[in-house]
Amino acid sequence: xxxxxxxxxxxxxxxxxxxxxxxxxxxxxxxxxxxxxxxxxxxxxxxxxxxxxxxxxxxxxxxxxxxxxxxxxxxxxxxxxxxxxxxxxxxxxxxxxxxxxxxxxxxxxxxxxxxxxxxxxxxxxxxxxxxxxxxxxxxxxxxxxxxxxxxxxxxxxxxxxxxxxxxxxxxxxxxxxxxxxxxxxxxxxxxxxxxxxxxxxxxxxxxxxxxxxxxxxxxxxxxxxxxxxxxxxxxxxxxxxxxxxxxxxxxxxxxxxxx
Amino acid sequence: xxxxxxxxxxxxxxxxxxxxxxxxxxxxxxxxxxxxxxxxxxxxxxxxxxxxxxxxxxxxxxxxxxxxxxxxxxxxxxxxxxxxxxxxxxxxxxxxxxxxxxxxxxxxxxxxxxxxxxxxxxxxxxxxxxxxxxxxxxxxxxxxxxxxxxxxxxxxxxxxxxxxxxxxxxxxxxxxxxxxxxxxxxxxxxxxxxxxxxxxxxxxxxxxxxxxxxxxxxxxxxxxxxxxxxxxxxxxxxxxxxxxxxxxx
Numbered sequence: 138x139x140x141x142x143x144x145x146x147x148x149x150x151x152x153x154x155x156x157x158x159x160x161x162x163x164x165x166x167x168x169x170x171x172x173x174x175x176x177x178x179x180x181x182x183x184x185x186x187x188x189x190x191x192x193x194x195x196x197x198x199x200x201x202x203x204x205x206x207x208x209x210x211x212x213x214x215x216x217x218x219x220x221x222x223x224x225x226x227x228x229x230x231x232x233x234x235x236x237x238x239x240x241x242x243x244x245x246x247x248x249x250x251x252x253x254x255x256x257x258x259x260x261x262x263x264x265x266x267x268x269x270x271x272x273x274x275x276x277x278x279x280x281x282x283x284x285x286x287x288x289x290x291x292x293x294x295x296x297x298x299x300x301x302x303x304x305x306x307x308x309x310x311x312x313x314x315x316x317x318x319x320x321x322x323x324x325x326x327x328x329x330x331x332x333x334x335x336x337x338x339x340x341x342x343x344x345x346x347x348x349x350x351x352x353x354x355x356x357x358x359x360x361x362x363x364x365x366x367x368x369x370x371x372x373x374x375x376x377x378x379x380x381x382x383x384x385x386x387x388x389x390x391x392x393x394x395x396x
Numbered sequence: 397x398x399x400x401x402x403x404x405x406x407x408x409x410x411x412x413x414x415x416x417x418x419x420x421x422x423x424x425x426x427x428x429x430x431x432x433x434x435x436x437x438x439x440x441x442x443x444x445x446x447x448x449x450x451x452x453x454x455x456x457x458x459x460x461x462x463x464x465x466x467x468x469x470x471x472x473x474x475x476x477x478x479x480x481x482x483x484x485x486x487x488x489x490x491x492x493x494x495x496x497x498x499x500x501x502x503x504x505x506x507x508x509x510x511x512x513x514x515x516x517x518x519x520x521x522x523x524x525x526x527x528x529x530x531x532x533x534x535x536x537x538x539x540x541x542x543x544x545x546x547x548x549x550x551x552x553x554x555x556x557x558x559x560x561x562x563x564x565x566x567x568x569x570x571x572x573x574x575x576x577x578x579x580x581x582x583x584x585x586x587x588x589x590x591x592x593x594x595x596x597x598x599x600x601x602x603x604x605x606x607x608x609x610x611x612x613x614x615x616x617x618x619x620x621x622x623x624x625x626x627x628x629x630x631x632x633x634x635x636x637x638x639x640x641x642x643x644x645x
Contacts, residue, residue: 233495236496237499239492248601357602361604362602362605363600365598366597367597372595374594379609382605
């Protein structure tokens with residue numbers, strides 16, 4: 138089958154330490170970040186990694202806090218894999234890929250405590266700011282995860298609050314303040330893939346198609362791990378995992394220089 | 397995590413955890429294989445207060461047809477939490493969390509199954525959490541692996557799963573609910589113990605790389621203990637089957 142040919146080809150390349158586009162095993166494709174390209178969003182980012190393009194927008198609203206955290210704002214991360222971005226995506230209710238994408242990005246932001254949610258409280262138990270991070274891939278060509286994670290943190294860093302009219306208790310969605318979201322850390326993700334025993338960074342579309350397994354590691358600048366997720370039906374050894382954690386910090390520190 | 401409503405003052409008192417365990421001690425584990433007659437394989441598992449029922453149907457005709465693969469079986473997993481399994485009633489049916497976990501469980505079991513032996517078929521794993529007290533995805537994987545073996549499906553190894561985390565600056569195995577809610581990090585992992593290949597790995601919270609590596613070591617050691625209980629459950633089931641046959645004769 139042709140997919141096996143692709144796998145053999147990719148496997149032969151990575152086992153020699155190179156890739157279809159001639160990069161090294163632990164090189165990213167070219168990363169470009171556009172800050173706040175959108176007018177209506179509180180904050181937004183368009184991230185390009187090679188042919189992969191992801192648009193991330195942040196919107197804010199006021200709502201009721203969760204009963205167990207009455208003085209904390211709410212973070213919601215969602216991903217829409219629209220058929221616009223790939224022949225592989227279908228319309229309809231969210232499937233595993235979009236759910237996983239949103240949840241892995243969400244955990245990196247949430248667990249790193251990068252947003253000080255206690256500063257998002259307007260009135261305890263009644264009103265807090267809700268921060269919605271929506272991920273829209275525009276061209277899915279491998280490693281949506283890292284692109285979405287970069288997009289999310291850049292959009293959050295550059296997001297400003299809309300005007301909240303306290304007398305009328307209404308958000309004026311068209312008017313923005315100059316006040317930025319309280320962002321305290323910079324979580325970024327590094328996604329590695331494995332084909333026939335060789336591990337490499339930033340899988341392309343074709344590499345993703347034939348990879349055995351994948352691992353995404355979110356780090357922060359304080360030398361802390363924030364989230365991790367293994368994907369795919371293949372396996373990693375304990376030693377590989379330990380090695381990749383160290384690599385993720387090295388790579389994460391480089392990515393952080395871009396954001 | 398880390399404080400919040402209902403948080404106990406301490407998670408560790410006099411060197412012991414709130415449920416009396418030591419840091420490297422797991423909750424009592426009980427596994428029974430072959431408990432659901434209708435299923436091809438099944439397992440009931442209790443890990444402390446977390447309770448799981450897992451069944452396996454198949455290999456059987458792959459439906460809908462388009463999921464069928466000419467060279468191997470496909471494995472599906474359906475992980476659900478019973479509406480009464482959590483403190484507040486949960487909405488029955490799938491949600492984002494359960495969809496993610498279902499897929500991760502299927503992927504964590506797949507490497508252990510000789511899928512090529514069963515072309516054009518599907519193997520369905522169904523998991524219901526009947527009582528949730530943290531560690532449900534790990535308990536589910538451990539149970540599902542036993543159910544797969546109980547179904548007589550050819551496997552390279554069982555899959556054994558366990559979590560460890562960080563509570564009040566201490567690294568601890570197998571967090572229970574309070575520790576999970578108010579601890580600082582959680583790392584669930586699944587391993588094929590014979591070859592020590594990692595088939596599932598997640599992490600959330602805040603850990604230094606050193607802490608993470610220590611956690612990996614703790615887990616790597618402890619999965620072999622759980623592995624023993626899994627194998628024992630299968631042996632007990634077949635012993636029982638054998639003695640029933642002898643009675644018939």
